[in-house]
Structures are given as structure tokens and as C-alpha cells.
Amino acid sequence: MEKDKFSVRDLDLYYGSNHALKKINLQIPERAVTALIGPSGCGKSSFLRCLNRMNDFIPGCSVSGKVELDGSDIYDANTDLINLRRRVGMVFQRPNPFPMSIFDNVAYGPRLHGDRDRNTLRDIVEESLRVSALWGEVRDILHTPALALSGGQQQRLCIARAVAVQPEVLLMDEPTSALDPMATARIEELVRELRTRYTVVIVTHNMQQAARISDTTDFFLSGEMVESGPTQQMFTSPRDKRTEDYITGRFG
Amino acid sequence: MRTSLKEDRIPRIAVMTIASLGVAIMLFILYSLVRDSIPILAHVTLSDLLFGTHWYPTYDPPEFGMLPLIAGSVSVTLLASLISLPISLALAVFLSEVCPAILREILKPVIEILGFFPSVVLGFIGMVVIAPWMVMNFNIMTGLNLLNASVLMGVMIIPIVTSLAEDSLNSVPKDIRDASFALGATRLETITRSVIPAALPGLMTASLLGVMRAIGETMVVLMAAGGAAMIPRSIMDPVRPLTSAIAAEMGETPFRSDHYFALFFAGLLLLLMTLALNMTALWIESRAKRLRS
Amino acid sequence: MSGARKSKDRTATIMLWLVMALTCGMLALILAFLVSKGWSVLSWEFLTKKPRSMMTAGGISTPIVGTLQLVLVSMGFAFPVGVFTAVYLVEYARDDWFTRALRLAVRSLAGVPSVVFGLFGLSFFVIFMGFDPSLLSAGLTLGCLALPVIVGASESALLAVPRDYRDASYALGATQWQTIRKVVLPAAFPSIITGAILSVGRVAGETAPIIFTGAAFFAPRFAKSIFDQVMALPYHVLILATAGTNIEKTRPIQYGTVLVLLFFVLGMTMTGVLWRARLRIRQRAQR
Numbered sequence: 001m002e003k004d005k006f007s008v009r010d011l012d013l014y015y016g017s018n019h020a021l022k023k024i025n026l027q028i029p030e031r032a033v034t035a036l037i038g039p040s041g042c043g044k045s046s047f048l049r050c051l052n053r054m055n056d057f058i059p060g061c062s063v064s065g066k067v068e069l070d071g072s073d074i075y076d077a078n079t080d081l082i083n084l085r086r087r088v089g090m091v092f093q094r095p096n097p098f099p100m101s102i103f104d105n106v107a108y109g110p111r112l113h114g115d116r117d118r119n120t121l122r123d124i125v126e127e128s129l130r131v132s133a134l135w136g137e138v139r140d141i142l143h144t145p146a147l148a149l150s151g152g153q154q155q156r157l158c159i160a161r162a163v164a165v166q167p168e169v170l171l172m173d174e175p176t177s178a179l180d181p182m183a184t185a186r187i188e189e190l191v192r193e194l195r196t197r198y199t200v201v202i203v204t205h206n207m208q209q210a211a212r213i214s215d216t217t218d219f220f221l222s223g224e225m226v227e228s229g230p231t232q233q234m235f236t237s238p239r240d241k242r243t244e245d246y247i248t249g250r251f252g
Numbered sequence: 253m254r255t256s257l258k259e260d261r262i263p264r265i266a267v268m269t270i271a272s273l274g275v276a277i278m279l280f281i282l283y284s285l286v287r288d289s290i291p292i293l294a295h296v297t298l299s300d301l302l303f304g305t306h307w308y309p310t311y312d313p314p315e316f317g318m319l320p321l322i323a324g325s326v327s328v329t330l331l332a333s334l335i336s337l338p339i340s341l342a343l344a345v346f347l348s349e350v351c352p353a354i355l356r357e358i359l360k361p362v363i364e365i366l367g368f369f370p371s372v373v374l375g376f377i378g379m380v381v382i383a384p385w386m387v388m389n390f391n392i393m394t395g396l397n398l399l400n401a402s403v404l405m406g407v408m409i410i411p412i413v414t415s416l417a418e419d420s421l422n423s424v425p426k427d428i429r430d431a432s433f434a435l436g437a438t439r440l441e442t443i444t445r446s447v448i449p450a451a452l453p454g455l456m457t458a459s460l461l462g463v464m465r466a467i468g469e470t471m472v473v474l475m476a477a478g479g480a481a482m483i484p485r486s487i488m489d490p491v492r493p494l495t496s497a498i499a500a501e502m503g504e505t506p507f508r509s510d511h512y513f514a515l516f517f518a519g520l521l522l523l524l525m526t527l528a529l530n531m532t533a534l535w536i537e538s539r540a541k542r543l544r545s
Numbered sequence: 546m547s548g549a550r551k552s553k554d555r556t557a558t559i560m561l562w563l564v565m566a567l568t569c570g571m572l573a574l575i576l577a578f579l580v581s582k583g584w585s586v587l588s589w590e591f592l593t594k595k596p597r598s599m600m601t602a603g604g605i606s607t608p609i610v611g612t613l614q615l616v617l618v619s620m621g622f623a624f625p626v627g628v629f630t631a632v633y634l635v636e637y638a639r640d641d642w643f644t645r646a647l648r649l650a651v652r653s654l655a656g657v658p659s660v661v662f663g664l665f666g667l668s669f670f671v672i673f674m675g676f677d678p679s680l681l682s683a684g685l686t687l688g689c690l691a692l693p694v695i696v697g698a699s700e701s702a703l704l705a706v707p708r709d710y711r712d713a714s715y716a717l718g719a720t721q722w723q724t725i726r727k728v729v730l731p732a733a734f735p736s737i738i739t740g741a742i743l744s745v746g747r748v749a750g751e752t753a754p755i756i757f758t759g760a761a762f763f764a765p766r767f768a769k770s771i772f773d774q775v776m777a778l779p780y781h782v783l784i785l786a787t788a789g790t791n792i793e794k795t796r797p798i799q800y801g802t803v804l805v806l807l808f809f810v811l812g813m814t815m816t817g818v819l820w821r822a823r824l825r826i827r828q829r830a831q832r
Contacts (some may be wrong), residue, residue, distance in 0.1 A: 037639045052716060082259070090716035096709030099732050108727070109717040160714065165717055263722035264637055271647055272635035273626050274696070277689050278650035281657060284668040339564060346561040359565075361818045366572070368743070368814040370750030372779040373803050376786055377575065380796070402590060410568070437552035461656075468658025470753035471779075495660045495753070502667070502757050519664040523657060530656035 005030040005169060005199040006051060008025065011065035013046055015225075020046050022223045024065070028216075033191060033200045035214035036210045036230065037207060041245065042220040044203045047126065048171050051086040053081060086113060088169040090164035095154035097146035097161070102138050105146045106155055107154075109165035116126065118188045124164050131197075132160035133190050152183025163198075170194060172202040176209065188213050207247060211235050254401070260509070262315035263544070281523070289517035292316065295510055301517060308479035309501065309511040316514045317466020320481040324491035327484050328401050328473055329466045336406030337413060338460050344458075349443050367412040371471040374404045378476025392488050394478060399487040401477035405466050413462035421447060453540035457533040464529040468522060470495040494518045577802055586801030596798075599670040599790045600763060605802050610767050611680075611760075611775030612749050612809070618684025618771065619691055620750050622742055626688075627695025628730075631737075634696070635703040636725055655693035659753040662690045666758035681771040683759030691744040692752055698740020700731040705828060735824050742817035750810040762788075778806040 006028035012179050013021035021043045027032050036044040049055045050067060053074060074084055086109075097105050106125040107115075115121055125142070129135040131229060134156040138149070138212055146157055155175055162170060172191070177186040192212050204210050210217055218228040219240075227234065227243045238244045292301065296316050304317020342364075347356055382403065383395025424447050432442040448455070478490020479500065492500075498515050505511045594604030630651065638644040666686030676682040706729050714724040730737075752760075761774035768775045785799045786792065813831055 054712065054716060057715065082720065085718035087717055090712075092709060092712060092716075094709060096707065096713045098710055098713065098728050108714070109719075112717060112719050112723055112727075161713070161717065172715075259720045260722055263561065263725075267629050267633045267637060268643070270626055272643075274630050274654065274692060275646050275650040276652050277692070278657075280669055281654075281661065281665045282687075284665055288664075303792060316762050320616050330792070342561055342564040350558055351565070353741050354781055360729055361710050361815075364812045365811055365820055368746045368750065368810055370752075370779055370810050372750070372752045372782050373579070373807055376782055376799065376803055377579075378801075381578065381644055391690070407571075431633065440557040441550070443557075461694050464656050468656070468661070470658065470660040471783070474753075475687040476781070495658060498664065499753055499756055501713040502664070507672070508585075516664060519661045526656045526658055526661075527653060530653060534652060 003030045004028060005069065006038035006201075007066075007068040007069070008050075009046075009066040011063070012068060013043070013050060014057065014062045015210060016060040020223050021050070024225045026218055026225055026228050028199065028201060030080045030199050031197070032215040033125055033194060033195050033202060033213055034218065036201065036203045036218050036220060037205070037210050037246075038220035038226075040205060041222075043223040044220045047203060047220065047225075048173055048203050051169070052085050052090055053079075053170055054090065071145075084167050087167055088171060089165060089167035090171045091158050091162055091173065091175045093153070093174045095151055095158055097149070097157050099147055101143045102149070102157060103142040106160050106164045107125050109161060110138070113165060125160075128160040128164040129157075131163050131194070133158045133186065133193075136159055150183070152179050152186060155179060155183070155187060159187075159190065159194075167198065169199045169201065172200065175204065176205050177205070184209075202245065207235075218242045219246065221246070261281060262386055280544050285516055285520040285523055289485070289513055289520045290537070291508075292510060292513035292517050296514075301514070303482065307497070309505075309514060314510060316510070318494070318514075318518060318521070320483050321492055321494045321497050321518060322478065323375050323483045324398075324473075324481070324493035324523075325467055325495065327491060327526075328405060328477060329463060330492055331402035331487065332405035332407050332409065333459070333463050335402060336410045337462065339406070340410050340413035340458075340462065341417055341455065343410070343414045344421055344455075345443060347418045347437065348421035349447065360415075362412050363411045363418075367415060369408065369411070371469055372410055372475070374408055375376075375471045375473075375475030378404045378472065382476070386488075390488065394490065396476055396478035397490045398477065398484050401473045404472045404476055405469055408469060408472060409462040409465050412465055414460060416458035417451075418457060419454050420451045423454070424450045451473070453536050459527050459537050460533040460536070464526045464533075468495065468526050468528070470499050474499050496521050498522075570688060576826075578754055579800065579807065582797075583800035584806030587804060591801055592805070595765070596763070600785065600798075601791050601795050602798075605798070605805065607764055607767060607780070608776040608778045608781040608802065609805065611764070612778045612806075614680055614768055614775055615684050615687055615755065615777055616745050616748055618625075618658065618680060618746065619687035619743065622685055622688035622690040623695050623744065627692050627744075628699045628737060630696045631703055631726060632698030632730070636721065636729065644655045649788045651693050651696050654689070655697075657690075659690060659751055661722060662686055662754040663757055665689070668756060677772065678757065678771045678774055680759055680768050680775045681773070683755040683777075684771070686754045687748045687751060690751060691748050694736075694744040694747055695740055698743065699733070699737045702736030702740065705736065706732045722786055736821065739817045739821040739824065742813055742820070746810045746814035746817065749813065750779055752783055755780060756783075778802060778809070782806065800815045 004027040008024055008026050011021055011024040024047060032042060034183060036047060044098065050063060052169045052225065055061045055063065062152065063075060065074055074090045098108060103125055106128050107121045110121060110124050131136060134153060137153060176187050179187065188209065191200060217231045217234045219226045221242055227238060227240045234248060238247060294346065301318055302317055303319050304318045305319050306315040307320050308315040351359065365405060378400050382400045386392060386395035386400060428446050428450055429442055432446045469504045474496040477493060477496060479492045479494040479496060480490040484491050498518055502515050505515065553819065591604040591605050592609065595607050596605065597603030634647065666682055670676045670682035670685050671678055710728050711724055714728045717825060755777055759774050760777050760780040762774050764774060782799060782802050785795050
């Protein structure tokens, strides 16, 4: 029953001469939450950005190896970047709603991809906001500026915005690091629900968070993938000494 | 490696085409000035043009010695810089180091706004206020002279230089000041020994850009400098800088006459002078940036 | 020893205050003088009537309208070109020769003396393009002069748009152009407009570039087409003060024109500067 959504083989990433990711090999299961943990600077965010090729925008960045999404390499020359990013959505560290209304934020993606019909758009916006558990709070203020929302609401809006293009995968780069504990709890709850529809890959430096919400955990250290396995097992009986050191708080 | 999407090529090329207009305009400026000033060299030698002391373009035969014009430009610029640079730098130091924050919030924008003061208005003030005052107080025939124009030119470049100099003082990191104060330095010592040296490239750039503006300024000298094409012997002598010669004479010059070409040559001289100053400033900036990193 | 150092410090501080006070005093004096001389001339008639009797009487409506027309033509050219140049520099530029040439060109343009712009306008727009001395030639010449101002202001406006916005847009599958058009430009637009307002202030006050490219000594009526010559406020001041038919008699008109020009230019600039300051405060609050 478990199928892999992503299969990464021998992935190397350089920023100029800096070898940021070294021969990464790992599988990301479909419709599950995968957490990437590790100390800051370990490459987990860089790895995340490889999965929708956001690293392409960084000058001096080069990638080799294979990243297969449903069996086809996304670094293949024929890959349609637009379609890739539509299938693989992303939520960022800091909530980054556009300076537009709530409605326009969510409708931004569908409009890009050609949805112009008002009724369709309204349905997509409502559905996406329901998925991100924000609908109840904003249904009457859809046309007010998104920047007026609280930090936690903004982040759920960003999730709704990502969901609106009907992705298969959601990449989340420390989505709660800029939020207070209450807002964080809501996002975590939401992530657990999202698992039933989407493949979620979440970068976090908060190990409790990884333990609470993920099914699988991958531990990164200095650009290497040290250990990968079911979250339960990782946190109770890590196989690698370095993983154990990290989990027990000896560094990071 | 940076991917360029197929969909992005057309907008990219379109934006690039529009942007290239800036380069085209600059090249056209250079080209048209060079093209329209070369013909004069067929009739007058370069050294006669640059070092001849008689500018009588409408006499028969005409004389195109530009030394008086060049001397006019240089003297007004020098005197204006002498007057305004110390004031500008003092103002910049005041704003960034001494001024209370509230006052600064008011003065900064005021100074920036004054940088847009129309120079024709300054020239007008030179004619109706300063000139009669000078005639009344000094024993001279006309108040339209080197000093009058230089004072106004100084007034014109003070806001420009102050603004730029203040920016560079302001970008000196706070730790440098803290370190100096912590060693027991007074504010004056901190300013002269650590803040100003740290901001020196910026201050030099600001001064050079101010000088550049002064050389190229037209209306002030056209209206207030007196307009006599002679090498000044005192600051009360009238002068005719290159800019005012062009502005005053181009309108009455037959198209493609020797006089027309000579005025374009004067324009080319001006352009080369300002470009040289601009490039020097740019060089100082980039060197300072390299040293910092 | 320490006492000497302290008193030196105090003297320097007092000197700096003095320089500031003197400069401000001078400035206030100049402004007060111009206002006191010109204020009584200003009236509805002065603003809306055309000059009469060889410009020794009547109002200054033709130069006012002419200046507005020049501003419109110059912005019609410089605004789009300037904004797109900034878009190229911020969004597309790579580290190649073209980018370096473009930066160098914009920087050089900013330093070109205004009278040299006039020569260029004469040689290129008036003669080479065959536009003759006209609203079009003068406006385009002023546009070239305003270009670096708009590029500079737009560049900093675009740079102030957070990277986050761009990332979010790309992550949704937007192309770079879609991102620029739908997210970056709208976010930067208010700041870009303030830059344009500042350049309007610069354009309206310039005289030297229009003397031989289209400013009219006298025009009996408003320009009906872009190929007509126009009167302009700064040129009107120059003419009346140096070449008018009766320089002493028209002094009041000169003061009035100076004041109108000053109100327009400084008013524009002040609007631009204050609005920009407000935007910056709001941007900071949003982060």
C-alpha cells in the first residue's frame, strides 16, 4: 500500500564551490508527512527546494543526480517547470501573502493557470480556505487586504494559496518558525489533516514538532542524509550515533 | 545555473529592448556631439581652439579661442566649490552626528527638496538681488560677475552634496562610534578620527558629484556671471563659462556654421569633463566597496 | 588636558549648529523675499490670462499650460522606459556586458549637463528626426534628462519588494514575467510613482534643455499639437529677465512667474518626498 512519491538518487548540490548536499538518497512516501530535521545549515531547506527546483533561481547553484516524481526525473531537460511547481506546492518559513486581498491571494495561482470564470474561482477559493481551516474566520472579509490578518492566519492563507492550484505535494519550509505556540498548534493540526489528501514534506528544527506530526523522518547533518526511517523508530531507537546525539540535544 | 523558462523569453527580450534605449541615448549623445564638433577642426586647430584667448565667433574673420570660456567654467566651479563644499560637509556632519532626531526628520527632506530648486530662479535672484547689492557696496560697474555666480552656484550644489555626504556618514556602522566613545574620545574626536575617515570615499564622491553639477550648470552662470568672454583677473570680473556661451549663442547661430560646430565642441568639452568626474566618483565608490568586502 | 578637549568639542558643536542656523536663515530669507515680492501679483487673472502687450501685461497661462504639456510628453516617454529599465536591472540582469553597459549609461546620463541635453535634442530630435523645435522635441529631450531619476527611484522600489513575494509566486508555478507583472510591479508601484513625481519636479524647472528644442519666446495660443512650440515657465522667467521688451517694467510679472514656478516645482517635489517617507514607514510596519 505504501508507494513512494519522490525517489531521490545520488543528489549533489553545489552553491558555487560549496558542496551543500552530498549524495543524497531517499524515498518520500505518498500521502504521508515526511519531516526533514537537522541543525541549521545542514542542507534540509536546500534539499526541500530541490524538490520543486526553487534552487534554479539562485545564481551559481548546480544540481546533479536524480529526483524522480512519480518515476520521472524532474531535472530532466524536458521538465515543464510550471507544471512541476503546480504539482509540488510550497509554503515558506515566513508567511508571505501578496499585498492583495485574501481572495486575490488564493485566486492568484488558479488565475495564472487560466481559470478566469468568477464562479469557478469563488468555489476554488472557498474550498482551499476550508482545507486550510481558515474559511470560518475570513468568509466575510475575503476582499480585505491579506496583510491585515494575524501571522498564523497569514500562514494558513499561504497554505490555502498553495492548495488552490491542486498540488499533489506540499513542501513546507519551517512553516511555524515565525508563529506563536497557539498558531503553531493550529498549523500542526492542519498538517495532520492534509496528509489524507497530499504528500507533505516539512522542514523543521523543532524535534517535538517532527515527532508530533510526521510519519517518516529524515535526519540531515552537514549536507548528508544520516538516517531515514519511521518517525516512531527514529525517536525511540535511532541507529546512528549522530542521530541520537542530535535527538537527545547534544548539538544543534 | 539559472533556468530560463520558454515562456519567459519573449517578455525578457522585450524588457531588454526597452532598457537598451538608455544605452542608445547615451551613445547618441556622444555620437551627435562628436559628429557635430569635428567639422570645426577643419578650420581651427585643436590647440587654437583650446588655448586661443579670443572668443569672437561672430566677427569677420571669426575667432574661436575657448580659453576664456574654459577659464570661466573652471573659475566659477572652483570658487563655488570653495564656498559650498565646507558648508555642505559641515551640514552633513551636523545632520548625521549632532542633530536631534526630530529636527533631522524635518531637515533631511527639506534638503532633498531644495536639491530640485530651479536654477533659473537662482539666476534670477543673482540679477535682481545680489547684483544691485554688489554695485551699491563695492565700487564696481556691474554686479553680474564671477563672485555673484559662484555664490549662487554654491547655494545650488549645497543640498546635493549635503544629501550625498550625509548618506555616507550615516552608513558608517554604529559600532565604530561606540568603540571610539568607549575609548574616552569626545564627539569631535570621534567624528574627525573615526567617522569621517570611514566615510571618506563617500564624502569624496559627494564632493565630486557636486563639482560635476557645478561645471554643467547653465542658468545660474547665464544670468548672473556677466557673460564677458575674458579670462578673469579678480572675482569681481564678469565671466562667460562654456555652458552660458552655448545657451546664449546657439539660438542665433546658423545651422552647420563654424560657430555651430564650435559650440558643439564646447558641449563635447563639457561632456568629457563631467564624464571624467562621474567616472572618478564611480571608481572611488567601487574601490571602497571592494575594500569593505 | 581633558578640559581643553571638552571645550574644543563644545566649540565644534556650536560651530556646526551655527552653520546649520545660518544656512536655514539664508534659505528662509530667499524664500520670504520671493514670496513677498511675488505674492501680490498672484491672482486668478494672472494664472488664467495670456500675456498681453508684448508680454508686459496680462497673465502667464500659456507658459503654465506649456510647462504642463512638456511634463506630460517627457513623462510619456521617460516613465515607461525608466520603469522597464529598472525592471530589467532588478529582475533580469545577469552579470554580463550588457548589464554593465546599461548601468554605466544610466549613471553617465545622470551626470550629463542639462545644456548638453539641449545640444543633443537639437541635433537628434530637432534636426535628425525632423521634429523641428516643438513640444515633442523639447519634451523628449526633457524625458532623456528625467530617465536616470526614474530608473533610480524604480530600482530602489523594486529592490524593496520582499524576495518572499517572488518565491511564493514562483512556487505556484508562475513564470518570471507573470510574477513581475502581477506581484512585483503592483507592490512597487506606489514607490515608483513617488519617483515619477520627483522627476516631474526636475523636468518642470529645467530651462537649458528646451532653449533650442522647442521653447517659444512668445506663443499667442496654447499648443494644439505636439509639433507646435510652447512657452514654458522657466524660459519665460529667463526671457522676461534678460531679453524682455521692458525688463524693469515687467519685474512684477517676473516675480509672479518665479513664484508660480517655485510653487509647482517645490510642491511636486515635496509631495514626492513626503509620500515616499510615508510609504517607507508603512513598509517597515508590515515587516
